[in-house]
Amino acid sequence: MRLYFKYMAIHFKSQMQYRASFWLLTLGQFLVPFTVFAGLYLMFERFGQLQGWGFFEVAMCFGVVHLSFALSEFFARGFDAFSSLVVTGEFDRLLVRPRSAALQVLGSKFDFSRFGRMLQGAAVLAWAVYGSNVEWTAAKAATLALMVAGGAFVFTGIFILGATLSFWTVQGLETVNVFTDGGREMSKYPLTIYEKWVTGLFTFVIPFGLVSYLPLLYILGRPPGGPDALYVLMPLGGALFLLPCLLVWRFGVRRYRSTGS
Structure with a gap:
């Protein structure tokens, strides 16, 4: 993990060379996804509910999924952009180093501007939690935190599967976006x-x-x-x-x- 955080620090310093x-x-990453959320808001303004689900209930689902996706994009961006390492032959260099190839791919790319998307997802989730009628307990709060973490793991897994396909296809396949972008839009x-x-x-x-x-x-x-512990x-x-x-x-x-190459 020490090596992983060194990778992160190097990328952060390089991106801060052009601070403006x-x-x-980062501001764009924060504002642009709000257009999608605005569509959700206007839909509920027009129809009131969605098969018995209220606005804040769906907004909570929206916030969890978008925050999970932003976390995965930030920490696992190297796998999402992995095909470029195969095309240029850079992956060969990673293989001869005495460290895990997966760790090096994870550390090959960080996009710190994605922090804006994290803030957007967190803001929507916080508003949904505040506006909902949920009687919060420690178990429910823990469940919400696990939902965000679990969603990030799912998106990361899909990024890894898409990267693995590059060993045979060389170029990344757009069909993988059916499960990343499509999964994000569907599961909200x-x-x-x-x-x-x-x-x-x-x-x-x-x-x-x-x-x-x-x-x-x-x-x-x-x-x-079923028992609450299962959920x-x-x-x-x-x-x-x-x-x-x-x-x-x-x-x-x-x-x-x-x-x-």
Whole structure:
């Protein structure tokens, strides 16, 4: 971890060489996602509810998902941009160093302007928590924190799977965005509004439902059944999802052949 934080410090110093550009980018990352949130707000202004869900309830789901995505983009940006390392042959250099390839890829890119998007997600989440009628307990607060962390793990796992595909395709595939950007946009709403096969895919295969929708039902006091502890622990499914993604990554590294760049 000491090496990881050194990578982070180096990237931060390099980006702060152009401070005006950095702060403008951060401001843009903070303001631009509000256009999406404005669409959500206007929809509820017009229709009042969404299949029995109120504005602040959906806003809480929105805030969790967007904050999770921003955290993953910040800490795992190296995997999202990994194909460039394969194309240029830079990944060969990483392999001959006496450190984990995954750690070096994580440390290869940090975009500190994403901090603006984190603030935006946190602001929406704080407003939703304040405006909701939830009777907060320590267990519910812990569940909310685990939802954010679990969502970040899920997005990171998808970034890792997309990076692994680059070992065979060289260039990154835009189809991966179906599960990153598409998963983010889909999971900011309750899963019950979608077809059953979509709900099943994004609950049992890519566990967005385990880190957002189902724990949120417990927080709102409307769980479909089962012990409360089960819903508190459900967001840990995001961390479990990360394990097979890392195994697939190791499989890809072992079969990597240099591009010869």
